[in-house]
Amino acid sequence: MKWIKITETSNIPKREGRSVKVGSHEIAIFNLGDRFLAIQNSCPHGGGPLADGIVSGNSVVCPLHGWKTCLESGEVQRPKDLQSCVRRYPVKVEEGVVLVQIEATAKGRETQERMCTA
Amino acid sequence: MEKLIVIGNGMAGVACVEQILKHSPRFDITIFGEETHVNYNRILLSSVLAGEKEMDDITINGLDWYQSNNISLRLGVRITGIDPVAKTVTGDDGSTIHYDKLLIAAGSTPLIPPMEGTTKQGVYCFRNLDDTRALLERARPGVKAVVIGGGLLGLEAARGLQVQGADVTVVHLMDRLMERQLDYTGGLFLKRKIEELGVKVLLEKSTSEILGNGHVEGLRFEDGETIEAGLVVIAAGIRPNVELGRKASLTVNRGIVVNNYMETSDPDIFAVGECVEHNCVCYGLVAPLYEQGKVLAATITGNRGPVYKGSISAAKLKIMGVDVFSAGFTDDTVAGVEAVRYEDPSLGVYKKLTLKDGCLAGVILVGDVADSHRYTEWLKDGTDLSAQRRNLLFPGSAPDTGCDVASIPDSETVCGCMGVTKGDIISAIHEKGLQTLAQVKEATRASSGCGSCTELCKGLLKAVVPEFEEDQKKVLCACVPFTQENLREMVRTQHLKSVQEVLDIYGNGHGCEICKPALSYMVDMTWCGDHEEDRSARFINDRVHANIQRDGTFSVVPRMRGGVTSPAELRRIADVSEKYNVPMVKVTGSQRLDLLGVRKEDLPAIWAELGMPSGQAYTKGVRMVKTCVGTTFCRFGTQDSISAGIELERRLENLFTPHKTKMGVVGCPRNCAEATVKDIGMVGQEGSWQVVVGGAAGKSVRKADLLITVESTEEALTAAQLFFQYYREHANYLERTYDFVERLGMEKVRKETVYAPPAVREALLDRLAKAKALSRDAWLEREAPVNPTQFVQIQPMETIAL
Ligand code: SRM
Ligand SMILES: Cc1cc2nc3c(=O)[nH]c(=O)nc-3n(C[C@H](O)[C@H](O)[C@H](O)COP(=O)(O)OP(=O)(O)OC[C@H]3O[C@@H](n4cnc5c(N)ncnc54)[C@H](O)[C@@H]3O)c2cc1C
Ligand code: SF4
């Protein structure tokens, strides 16, 4: 699976997110200080831009109506017990550049493998 | 059913009827009231005059109460005669009605001392709603007002008139103010405090004549001196209304004489309130009237038993910043009475206790009334104080409401105004499951009078309902479990200069969308530039200075000060909108224009091409100042509202506040730009401005409260600035001014802003000036973004077909 070079790490400030369009995918990449994580940039509630949300620990809060999504598991944590989730993208950092991997036929979180880089 | 007629729809009469209803529904009740208003709280007229309460706020029982208790109410009817043989009363409307039992609760009438000219226009008493309304209409900046009488009522009237802007002098016959309650030294301390407020005091002045040709122009005193006055209030005492008692051939001295069961000399006629005399005493305060009412209710319903033993008069002056309390017998020149005193002129504190036979006989407190409740208890119980002689003036450290509350007996009156005992409150809490102070007020009436028992009521709630404490201590959120007040304190004293520091030291290290923006505001407000800014703690709106829309685009609202624009500005707005395909241009509800549906990456260019500063429509900060045309064009304008509004906006723009701050300035009371429903409003009057705060017309609608009335525009702007900075420093994050002023109470807000000592006011203005100097138009970040991708859409370094 190919790693795609996205941007220099300094372009994503600490505890903030930035969105990027790669082909048909719109991805939100977050800088958690000690690692980078990426999910789809669209809230399962109403499509809100998750990259613009406030980071709370390892979750992000959607700027539109406050749904809270875990950046690691992709699960929606608030509202509770919703069983809803967003797509995750593996991320790594190499030589000061953030890279993501896009699986051609990702079908949900079971098939995804979490990748964290320091 | 027996027919009960009540003469007087005032405080004592209706309170007594409330008690009667508690006993049994055996009467068919009719109440006659000469005033045209339903039963209201007369003691709060002082607060209405001082602008702290609206007339509508002081109703005790509305029409629905009379209806649901099947009481016939006859307002605007004066009873002119009683025939005790035929058992009828006659009204000035000509009607004659039969009664089985008659209750006289006619109150009293202001005493007019013998002098000439009291019927001139501009001479008022201060007794009822009509008087108060008239005074409110006439008191304004520039008016010279004289209050004749330096007792409780006179002083409260003086303060009220002064708050309305009048230049006030109190003229008093005696050698000291409130001589019925205070001794010479107490009077001296009080005089100093009153003068510090800016009210002039003339002692030992006997007025001989009110001067003027039709309308009052001044006063002449017996010593020949004169003083100018455009408004005179006579507050020289009261006279019980006893004429009806005489007509009914009842025994009458100064008041209608009643025995310990509240019976008059006629077995079917009873009397209560200021019109009665019990044991040679006529009372002029409400607490005794309630005690009388309870006894009377028992007697009249056939439960004769409880007796009225007389009351200890306790008086409290209701002027903010001037704490005066007096109770019992304070004259120590009488044999067998000795006095213990404490005075500190710099602090303005004076205390005197009189003792007789080892028990407390009376108390005078000026400047520090914290222990008044304890002294009242001692007075009532006749506690033997021999053992604590050394600590009388400072009985124990800061009174802990918790244990104070426990030591109060159930029968003890907690709320003197409404005559509610501790037992009443506790059983109401238990029976009705009350949880909040508001519910206690509603259910028992306690603390709905002068408000001095509020702390005790809270203490009772706390003691009985443990949840109440939590109700009080609302923590910011689970990440940093402290109240906002605590957090502000921590940020300041621990020198915490970034959001992350607060989260690391006092919280879970992460924070969330609730605490981060709040902490961000606190750190910024406290350190004002001398802090580490953390954009990630801000909501997206405050990172890109635009309001996020439902589709992820943004809106652009440029500042249009006072709602005034120009053809050139409009042309640029039109050009920009066309060039960037702005989907909608809309006139907002705040007198400006909104460019909706803009992409984040277009924001910097649009701002640059508009060449207008940010309107802060996306943030918790200064929104706008709406104005009306005022004297510039309007035929009714009395003030230049446009210039004043633009100036106000200039002085405050670019600053952040706990929640959004919206303002309005109008040229006359027609209020065309809705200033009285804004967070801060200025309402122009002929020759003055009213500065109002805490208004809202959003989720809740609230009419703003009067902060102060001043003559010049500069003074009005300063008052607005004082409140603005005070709100910035003391409100909780996301607390609009309408909640803020209610939480603190206008009294406190005024005391700590416009009526604060000059040094405090200057310090507030200095801190505001410092923040203002550091603030800047957020849209200038278009030239120097805080990080390279603040507005830019990130482009991947390699493209790939997917
Ligand atoms: C654009 C505007 C409506 C319009 O088309 O006219 C507007 C739009 C919004 N208002 Fe408003 N309000 C607008 C004037 C008002 C007014 C009228 C006024 O200011 O005189 C009020 C009532 C006055 C008041 O605030 O007391 C008003 C009371 C609210 C409230 C209720 C506030 C409250 O505590 O009662 C909210 C919600 C909130 O703040 O929590 C709100 C929130 C909002 C938000 C920001 C909702 C949001 O968070 O996204 C809306 C942004 C829409 C958007 O997508 O951009 N808006 N809003 C007006 C912008 C004025 C401006 O030029 O800045
Ligand atoms: C401005 C102000 C501030 C005060 N502050 C305090 C305070 O802080 N603490 C305190 O304890 N007390 C205070 N008082 C005093 C307190 O208000 C009175 O003691 C109390 O209202 C007396 O109640 P009442 O029912 O006897 O008389 P009122 O409340 O005066 O009621 C009597 C009613 O009877 C009506 N009436 C009279 N004659 C007739 C008739 N012939 N036919 C029909 N109706 C008639 C009158 O119009 C009046 O409405 C204050 C009073 C004023 C004016
Ligand atoms: S009233 Fe205000 S918040 Fe509600 S939809 Fe309209 S603009 Fe949005």
Ligand code: FES
């Ligand atoms: S779109 Fe994200 S919470 Fe509604």
